[in-house]
Amino acid sequence: MQIHADAQVLADGSEAVLVWQVPETHAYPIFEIGIEIEALDPLGVDGTLYLDYLTWSGAPDTVLKRPDNNLSTMWKHAWVNNVSQFQTRWEGLRVTNGNGLGFIAQGSRDWRDYSVTSEITPLLANAWGLAARVQGRERYYAVMFDRVEGGRVRLVKRVHDEIVLASEPFAWQLDRKYKVELRVAGTCIETYVDGKKMFTVKDTGELPLTGGAVALLVDSGSISTEEVRVSSNAMRAS
Numbered sequence: 314m315q316i317h318a319d320a321q322v323l324a325d326g327s328e329a330v331l332v333w334q335v336p337e338t339h340a341y342p343i344f345e346i347g348i349e350i351e352a353l354d355p356l357g358v359d360g361t362l363y364l365d366y367l368t369w370s371g372a373p374d375t376v377l378k379r380p381d382n383n384l385s386t387m388w389k390h391a392w393v394n395n396v397s398q399f400q401t402r403w404e405g406l407r408v409t410n411g412n413g414l415g416f417i418a419q420g421s422r423d424w425r426d427y428s429v430t431s432e433i434t435p436l437l438a439n440a441w442g443l444a445a446r447v448q449g450r451e452r453y454y455a456v457m458f459d460r461v462e463g464g465r466v467r468l469v470k471r472v473h474d475e476i477v478l479a480s481e482p483f484a485w486q487l488d489r490k491y492k493v494e495l496r497v498a499g500t501c502i503e504t505y506v507d508g509k510k511m512f513t514v515k516d517t518g519e520l521p522l523t524g525g526a527v528a529l530l531v532d533s534g535s536i537s538t539e540e541v542r543v544s545s546n547a548m549r550a551s
Contacts, residue, residue: 314341322353325360335373340380340540342391371545372427377419377527378540379405393418395450396531404434405539410531414440418447420526420543426498429527431541432490438534443493443541445502446525454478454522455530456495456504456511458485468504468512472520478502479512 318333335343346367352358379401380388389401396415400407408417427445435441435458442457451473458466466483470476483506485491494505500521504511516522527543529536 317349320351323362335369337375340376340378340388342388370423372420372424372543374544376540376542391419393526404537406529406541407436407535407537408529408531409535410533412533414530414532416444416447416450416528416530418444418526418528419541420447422448422524424526424543425524426545428494428496428544429541430492430494430544431529431538432492433529433536433538434490435485435487435531436535436537437487438531438536440530440532441534441536442530443495444528444530445495445497446522447528448522448525452522453525453528454495454497454502454516455528456493456506457530458483458491459532466504466506466511468502468514470516470518470522472522476518478514478516479504481511 316336316338318331321329321331323329346369348364348367350362389399392399394417396408396417397411398409399417400409406417408415424446429443429445431443433441433443440457440459442455444453444455447453451471453471455469455471456466457469458464463482464484465480466485467480468478470478492507496503500515500517502512502514502516527541529538529541
């Protein structure tokens with residue numbers, strides 16, 4: 314399926330900067346992007362078009378989910394898969410890791426200031442969560458739920474070692490949906506659970522993470538969700 318921007322007419326010898334905000338793709342990933350050239354003269358015309366650069370930037374406003382009733386599978390390859398199983402037959406996205414912490418992630422380093430939201434059901438897990446500004450297996454911010462001391466929720470920063478930015482008791486339950494939201498803007502990080510603000514923290518430490526992907530995380534178990542929603546400009550950068 315091709316999606317086209319509005320056409321722009323260029324006269325001989327002229328130049329233009331083409332700017333296009335890519336519309337919603339209904340959860341299908343973008344495979345390639347380019348420029349299509351068409352002559353106004355029905356008989357055709359010879360000529361040359363020079364392209365100085367083509368680039369894109371910024372976090373999207375999009376929903377990452379199963380785009381159809383399993384009629385296609387290539388869309389799954391847009392996710393970086395670091396878990397034992399990534400299944401899409403039931404709720405939409407089911408993520409399972411057999412031993413230790415694993416994740417699926419999607420996005421890029423130029424995703425900077427945004428919010429990521431998902432209604433997540435822990436099916437069986439030692440710990441689970443939602444991450445932002447993911448730059449690899451050992452670099453991200455995440456709101457994590459674990460079983461320590463009857464259950465707790467933490468805001469963590471991982472740069473090879475884990476740094477706990479905030480923590481409080483939270484007796485979460487299996488097989489129950491939790492709406493989890495993580496907002497990042499500049500050095501500020503906010504977390505919400507079921508609409509309640511849990512933490513507001515500024516990362517003033519060394520090696521702040523300034524951009525990256527979103528991810529679902531699970532430690533030794535399974536979680537499921539129907540979608541992961543990404544919204545740009547979540548709050549004013551600071």
